[in-house]
Amino acid sequence: MPHRLQRATAEENIPRYAEIRRALEGAIMSGAWPPGHRVPSEHELMAQFDCSRMTVNKALSGLAEAGLVIRKRRSGSFVATPASEQTVLEIHDIQKEVLASGREYRFEIVARRRGKATAAEAELLGVKAGAPLLALSVRHFAGGKPFAAERRLINLARVPEAEGESFAQAPPGSWLLARIPWTEAEHQISAANLDDDTAGLLSMAPGAAALVVERRTWQGGVPITCVTLFYPGDRHRLIGRFAPPAGRS
Structure with missing residues (x-):
């Protein structure tokens, strides 16, 4: 049919x-x-x-x-036939992604904290405990509906200008991509059940399924940022198409 x-x-x-x-x-x-x-x-x-x-x-x-x-x-x-899993592994700009789909985009900074990295934050970002960082919580919207929730840590030793940035004109991810070239990135993709706070940001029920993308970027071995993105599990999917190595079926 x-x-x-x-x-x-x-x-x-x-x-x-x-x-x-x-x-x-x-x-x-x-x-x-x-x-x-x-x-x-x-x-x-x-x-x-x-x-x-x-x-x-x-x-x-x-x-x-x-x-x-x-x-x-x-x-x-x-x-078209997808060339590889690049669509999964490349660093996406959420703002461009939403606008390309023809939907209106907006974002809001839900929480902001400038301080010293806790032991847990230091492990996530790859810096020493007590290092200066900026912690942000961001909510992204597409067509007026919650699209993704973002938790981000920025290494202020590498990006000191982020401390005074209001992010009034562009979301943190877009702002960083436009200013700080990265030389290495790491992705981890998983599924999880939303905690109360994140579920509230996405207007979903606590415990609902979510697609989680954790990403770290470096420049010359120095950490730039660590971000965790939460997407409603019933509205997102990641697709990769690939072939077996030559000589194998």
Whole structure:
């Protein structure tokens, strides 16, 4: 049975091109459309979403730029084959990720503490206990709904300017990516049940399932930041596609 593309509800009030992109992206990311699957033609999408060819083209161009589809002249658009697990391992900018999906983005700093690293914080960040750090709790929103909760530690010995930064214009992750080049990163991905505080940030019930991404970055061996991101488990997935080594089946 053909996959049914999901239309946005009236209250979401997103641009039509973003609605089309979200619908196509959902079919791809869910696996309903595997690599090589032919995407509906521009004329089919124009009819389904009651819009102009320019609007459809804008949605397809965005998907092509994101590497999700390949557009072939005279043949149409096809679901791309992921090159590797890079989508899991690369450092994502949450703000760009949300905006690319066509949803409105905003964030808020829930808590902020400048102080000396406790033993537990020092172990997480990879510094000595008592080292100066900035601890932040951040909530990210997509389309007005909680998207992710963030707990971040910043090594002030390496990033002293972070102490006086208000983060009024950009979230801490985006701010760091724009200013401090990293030379090494480590990811750990797991599942967990939310504690009361984190569940409250995500407007979820305590104990609900969450996808947890822990990340550390260094510059020349010096720790920059340690961040733990909590995503609602029923709304996020990480997908990697790979082949067995040569000579093995």
